[in-house]
Amino acid sequence: MTKTAAIVGGGVIGGGWAARFMLNGWDVKIFDPDPQSQRKIDAVLENARCALPGLTDIALPEEGSITHCDTIAKAVSGGELIVEAVPERLDVKHKVYAEIEAANTTGIIASSTSGIMPSDLQSELKNPERLIVAHPFNPVYLLPLVELVAGKQTDEAHIEKAKEIYSSIGMHPLHCRVEIEGFLSDRLQEALWREALWLLKDGVATAEELDAAIAYGPGLRWAQMGTMQTFHLAGGEGGMRAMLAMFGPCLKWPWTKLMDVPELTDDFVEMVGDQCDTQSGALTPRDLERVRDTNLVGIIRSLRGGDWGAGATAKSHDAQLAKLNGLNVKAADLDEHQQIVTSKRTVPLDWVDYNGHMNEARYLQAFGDATDKFMEMIGCDSDYIATGGSYFTAETHIRHIDEVRAGARIDVKTQVLLGEGKKMHLWHEMYEGTRLLATAEHMLIHVSLETRRPSNPSGAIETALTRIAQGHAALPRPEAAGASVGVRA
Ligand SMILES: NC(=O)C1=CN([C@@H]2O[C@H](COP(=O)(O)OP(=O)(O)OC[C@H]3O[C@@H](n4cnc5c(N)ncnc54)[C@H](O)[C@@H]3O)[C@@H](O)[C@H]2O)C=CC1
Numbered sequence: 503m504t505k506t507a508a509i510v511g512g513g514v515i516g517g518g519w520a521a522r523f524m525l526n527g528w529d530v531k532i533f534d535p536d537p538q539s540q541r542k543i544d545a546v547l548e549n550a551r552c553a554l555p556g557l558t559d560i561a562l563p564e565e566g567s568i569t570h571c572d573t574i575a576k577a578v579s580g581g582e583l584i585v586e587a588v589p590e591r592l593d594v595k596h597k598v599y600a601e602i603e604a605a606n607t608t609g610i611i612a613s614s615t616s617g618i619m620p621s622d623l624q625s626e627l628k629n630p631e632r633l634i635v636a637h638p639f640n641p642v643y644l645l646p647l648v649e650l651v652a653g654k655q656t657d658e659a660h661i662e663k664a665k666e667i668y669s670s671i672g673m674h675p676l677h678c679r680v681e682i683e684g685f686l687s688d689r690l691q692e693a694l695w696r697e698a699l700w701l702l703k704d705g706v707a708t709a710e711e712l713d714a715a716i717a718y719g720p721g722l723r724w725a726q727m728g729t730m731q732t733f734h735l736a737g738g739e740g741g742m743r744a745m746l747a748m749f750g751p752c753l754k755w756p757w758t759k760l761m762d763v764p765e766l767t768d769d770f771v772e773m774v775g776d777q778c779d780t781q782s783g784a785l786t787p788r789d790l791e792r793v794r795d796t797n798l799v800g801i802i803r804s805l806r807g808g809d810w811g812a813g814a815t816a817k818s819h820d821a822q823l824a825k826l827n828g829l830n831v832k833a834a835d836l837d838e839h840q841q842i843v844t845s846k847r848t849v850p851l852d853w854v855d856y857n858g859h860m861n862e863a864r865y866l867q868a869f870g871d872a873t874d875k876f877m878e879m880i881g882c883d884s885d886y887i888a889t890g891g892s893y894f895t896a897e898t899h900i901r902h903i904d905e906v907r908a909g910a911r912i913d914v915k916t917q918v919l920l921g922e923g924k925k926m927h928l929w930h931e932m933y934e935g936t937r938l939l940a941t942a943e944h945m946l947i948h949v950s951l952e953t954r955r956p957s958n959p960s961g962a963i964e965t966a967l968t969r970i971a972q973g974h975a976a977l978p979r980p981e982a983a984g985a986s987v988g989v990r991a
């Protein structure tokens with residue numbers, strides 16, 4: 503069933519929300535009075551379409567539609583979720599809520615505010631119980647964190663509903679249980695930013711040097727662990743206790759100017775702006791966004807490996823997407839009269855090489871993932887593997903037939919050429935739509951993980967595999983199956 507999100511305010515954050523919802527299959531209705539808004543949102547969507555699908559190993563749903571409305575009433579009428587992303591001013595937000603209330607009395611109003619207390623936001627609403635804060639992070643289409651905060655009058659059921667909604671679009675809802683200004687993340691970020699502005703103003707370092715001080719060091723750690731766990735490790739075997747014993751007293755030394763804010767005079771703003779422009783060189787903000795997005799996809803993908811932080815969120819999104827894509831098929835439901843779809847995914851940005859197309863190593867990864875999925879389907883899943891049986895690949899032959907680029911949706915269809923005793927001979931075909939991109943032929947042997955020697959699979963796996971192999975024997979045998987490597991005549 504298609505869902506609809508109403509978005510009021512289509513700037514940096516509203517545009518990012520539009521992209522995240524649409525690429526997760528939601529329809530979006532949006533209102534923004536800026537005549538340039540549609541152009542700006544299109545630019546955000548273009549970047550998001552390149553980046554977001556690469557976070558998951560399973561294809562996202564079909565993209566939803568976007569309707570640009572010319573009034574708030576048209577955007578929000580009938581909506582169950584109304585995302586507010588207008589400028590960070592209480593008076594502006596109150597005015598917008600009054601217009602929303604005139605057209606919609608029941609939908610959840612989710613404010614994107616970076617730090618205004620939800621109790622203040624809901625103070626003039628007729629139905630204040632439906633207002634929550636859902637504070638995202640830029641770029642909203644890639645970063646999974648969304649801070650959820652209730653005001654004094656919020657119905658907690660809406661927070662629970664919001665957790666479901668944001669999880670279903672690949673996000674990590676963090677419920678900030680105590681309502682405070684700036685919530686959690688911005689409190690931490692602002693302390694650092696304030697200090698950086700002081701160091702720049704006092705001529706201690708340039709914008710570039712300050713960014714290097716983060717990007718080459720702590721920033722790399724922060725992508726995976728926050729300050730607490732990072733410093734727990736800095737205490738060696740003594741952990742955080744040792745860390746506090748050694749560095750705790752330093753916190754009282756005058757290292758930081760945390761509570762003071764440098765005065766934002768025109769000269770100072772120009773000085774900071776100039777230094778940031780110099781730092782960016784010839785790259786425009788849109789160019790930099792693309793660099794940032796490619797790097798973020800790479801970082802989050804590497805965190806998937808360890809099922810860690812933002813990588814774990816992407817993996818649990820995969821589990822939901824596998825269901826939507828019909829990839830969670832059990833052995834008994836596999837149709838032995840046709841090839842089996844074992845993968846539906848999008849080519850991630852970081853799978854593309856210097857030739858501008860998917861690198862050869864990634865074909866093996868995509869086919870290997872399809873083999874893993876097929877193993878899971880016939881019952882060789884993580885529970886079975888934990889009992890000590892699995893398959894090892896003994897031989898592989900991949901043919902590269904046509905190129906494929908980042909962002910393309912690819913499917914793998916699998917045919918069992920032999921499934922007998924310890925042997926499993928698979929034939930995979932990779933398609934973009936109906937275009938054949940590559941084929942792979944693998945011979946796998948069932949092994950005991952204890953002896954590391956060939957062994958028979960469980961009866962259930964053998965039965966499932968034999969049934970499919972017998973059914974697939976009636977399908978045309980792929981011409982290239984069993985072919986040796988060589989130049990085509
Ligand atoms: N920029 C950021 O990094 C982040 C911002 N936020 C929050 O998101 C909200 C929006 O901020 P940005 O997108 O950065 O600002 P922005 O200035 O990029 O976008 C605000 C948009 O609201 C539109 N607008 C102004 N009055 C309006 C009205 N009456 N009705 C509908 N639209 C109206 C403007 O035309 C503009 O396109 C703020 O509450 C901000 O604190 C949250 C997370 C990060």
Ligand SMILES: C[N+](C)(C)CC(=O)CC(=O)[O-]
Nearest residue numbers: 615616638639640688691
């Ligand atoms: C600077 N900011 C307060 C608008 C930042 C945020 O609210 C979140 C983010 O994206 O860093």
